[in-house]
Amino acid sequence: TKYKIAVRTVLSMFGQGTCLRLTLADIEQAGLEKSINEVISTLGVTPKDTDLLIDYQILDQSTPKFKLISGKIPYLTEWRNFIIASGAFPEDLSKLQKNQKHVLQRSDWITWKNQTIRDVSLRRMPTYSDYTIQHAMYRRHAGRLRYSASIRYTAEDSWIIMRGEDVFNRAGPGFKQYPDWAILLCDLPEYC
Numbered sequence: 001t002k003y004k005i006a007v008r009t010v011l012s013m014f015g016q017g018t019c020l021r022l023t024l025a026d027i028e029q030a031g032l033e034k035s036i037n038e039v040i041s042t043l044g045v046t047p048k049d050t051d052l053l054i055d056y057q058i059l060d061q062s063t064p065k066f067k068l069i070s071g072k073i074p075y076l077t078e079w080r081n082f083i084i085a086s087g088a089f090p091e092d093l094s095k096l097q098k099n100q101k102h103v104l105q106r107s108d109w110i111t112w113k114n115q116t117i118r119d120v121s122l123r124r125m126p127t128y129s130d131y132t133i134q135h136a137m138y139r140r141h142a143g144r145l146r147y148s149a150s151i152r153y154t155a156e157d158s159w160i161i162m163r164g165e166d167v168f169n170r171a172g173p174g175f176k177q178y179p180d181w182a183i184l185l186c187d188l189p190e191y192c
Contacts, residue, residue, distance in 0.1 A: 011045065017045060018043055018045055018050050020039060020051070022054055023055050027073070047075040047078035047080070048080055051080050051081040052073070052079040052082050053084075053129065054126070055085045056084065056087075057136045057137060059108045066126060067121070070122060070126070076123055077124055081127055082124050082127065083129050084127070084129065085129035086130060087134070087135060088130075088136075089132075089134055089135055089152075091135040091139070096163045098148065098163055098164065101162055101163075103160060106158055108130050108131075116128075146168060148167065149175060149177035151185055160185065162185055164177040
């Protein structure tokens with residue numbers, strides 16, 4: 001396809017290698033190794049030139065363990081980097097009470113630590129990756145976006161959410177909430 005030809009051209013110009021992203025659905029497809037071989041052959045790269053990113057997208061209790069997924073990956077020890085990405089940040093903050101501090105568990109990070117650092121039987125330790133303070137699945141919005149003056153802060157094993165009010169509420173404090181939330185955040189023990 002034109003896209004693959006364009007990618008191959010850029011790869012040959014800059015020689016930095018590529019990243020191959022696979023979702024869990026991709027890994028469950030029959031003929032995974034054949035599909036991977038076709039892609040890397042078309043791009044003119046090898047696993048040693050390629051970062052393999054396994055994208056769990058939204059991490060929940062039903063997602064398979066890293067060890068199980070790792071066992072299905074061809075060339076596991078040959079990839080330049082082996083990365084597992086996942087997200088656990090909520091889709092939006094609407095379920096959180098306004099004008100309060102909230103602490104949400106970073107279950108994606110905690111899961112990664114539990115399944116990698118504590119399991120020495122993994123054939124290869126994956127690099128951690130996440131969707132930061134965003135939901136893993138992008139959702140388009142129609143019309144003007146309404147949002148609260150909120151600060152999202154990542155601590156060791158949790159997110160600290162300082163949730164304010166709608167910034168466009170004419171009777172409310174508007175954008176002036178941000179500095180106040182920032183001052184409160186800086187006084188928290190989680191602030192680093």
